[in-house]
Amino acid sequence: MGDNGAEHQGRIHALLARVERQEPEAFGELVAIVYPELKRLAHFQLTREQPGHTLNTTAIVHEAYVRMASGRGHWEDRKHFLRAASAVMRHLLVDHARRKRADKRGSGSIPVELEESRVEGDDDSLAVLALDSALKDIAEIDPRLEQIVECRYFAGLSVEDTAEALGVSVRTVERDLQRARAYLAEAMGPDEH
Numbered sequence: 001m002g003d004n005g006a007e008h009q010g011r012i013h014a015l016l017a018r019v020e021r022q023e024p025e026a027f028g029e030l031v032a033i034v035y036p037e038l039k040r041l042a043h044f045q046l047t048r049e050q051p052g053h054t055l056n057t058t059a060i061v062h063e064a065y066v067r068m069a070s071g072r073g074h075w076e077d078r079k080h081f082l083r084a085a086s087a088v089m090r091h092l093l094v095d096h097a098r099r100k101r102a103d104k105r106g107s108g109s110i111p112v113e114l115e116e117s118r119v120e121g122d123d124d125s126l127a128v129l130a131l132d133s134a135l136k137d138i139a140e141i142d143p144r145l146e147q148i149v150e151c152r153y154f155a156g157l158s159v160e161d162t163a164e165a166l167g168v169s170v171r172t173v174e175r176d177l178q179r180a181r182a183y184l185a186e187a188m189g190p191d192e193h
Helices: 003-020 026-046 057-071 078-104 125-141 143-154 159-166 170-188
Strands: none
Touching: 003 026, 003 078, 026 057, 026 078, 026 143, 057 078, 078 125, 078 143, 078 159, 125 143, 125 170, 143 159, 143 170, 159 170
8 A cells, every 4th residue: 555545544543533633524535535435335335226316426425424323333444434435335225125015015105905005016125125134133143144144245345354344354255254154044045025
């Protein structure tokens, strides 16, 4: 990493320390520096959604900002912060899918006979909810499996970056990724993944 990269990492580390001390303005400054990476994360997650999704990249980043700013967690470094942001974005998409499902079920409208109601075929909210449920099950079995899936498929990190972010070997990530894939395939069934 060149001098600019080391300087950039140093600035992020200093801002993370200021956020930890709950200094005003520090979180906003941190987000401003990593904003392009947050946009990339949000875009990466939206590529997994159906075309015409009602959320856009900017909306996801801004909502993640609001949620993370109010929670003010402890983040060790840039990758840890981005992994946390990716998890928040995943939960935003899950919440959005739940709201869409609730709206389709009527949410206060007059009930319709079951034969008359239909769920639109272009809606992937069931798949998002099934994936979220499967990931929660994985976390109960082995929390690291969920973290690896989040790093690889929601944050778009490479195997090497995932290993570094989680403090494990590349081989461990590869092995755990195989376990996670097998579990997800079984949990979600052939039509859902």
